[in-house]
Amino acid sequence: MIKLSKNPHLVRLKTRGESICPISKTIDSFEITVEYIPRGAALAIEEFKKIVDSYRGREILHEELAVDILEKVKAAVNPPYVKVILKSYYSGVEIEVVAESGGAQAMYI
Template identity: 85%
Template sequence: MLKLSKNPQLVRLKTRGESVCPISKTVDSFEVTVEYIPRGAALAIEEFKKIVDSYRGREILHEELAVDIMEKIKAAVNPPYVKVTVKSYYIGVEVEVVAESGGVQPLYI
């Protein structure tokens, strides 16, 4: 966690990660995007990467993964708004899961 003297309106972090499908037992590669409104503190980039890397080798559905990452972000920096999007492909089908918490989604201009 980084203490902020000035708060940006929105922070967006994006990276790739891996987990294991609990059904097929195959490695699932995914892209995760986290958007949040900071409230006096921001998540350190290294901490974000550590959260994502913690799923390597772990059996978890993407639907659960998005919610789990959202809960970890909320616990770390207590943002008034957070949105986690997990994208992956399975047998040629794009899967996108969104977990969102807090207030109204910010407007992008």
């Protein structure tokens, strides 16, 4: 966690990771995007990468993985809003799982 003196409106982190499909027992490669509104603290890039890397070799469904990462980000920086988008391909089918918590801050123009 990094303490912030000024809060940006939105932080977006994106990387790739791997887990194991609990059904086929094959390696699942995925792209993960985390968007959140910081509230005085930001997730350190190294911490984000450590969270994603913790799933390497672990059997977990994509749907559970997205929710699990959302919960870890919430626990780390307590954002008022967080969204996790996980993208993958399986047997030629594109999979996109979205987990979201909280409401987006109102924007005033």
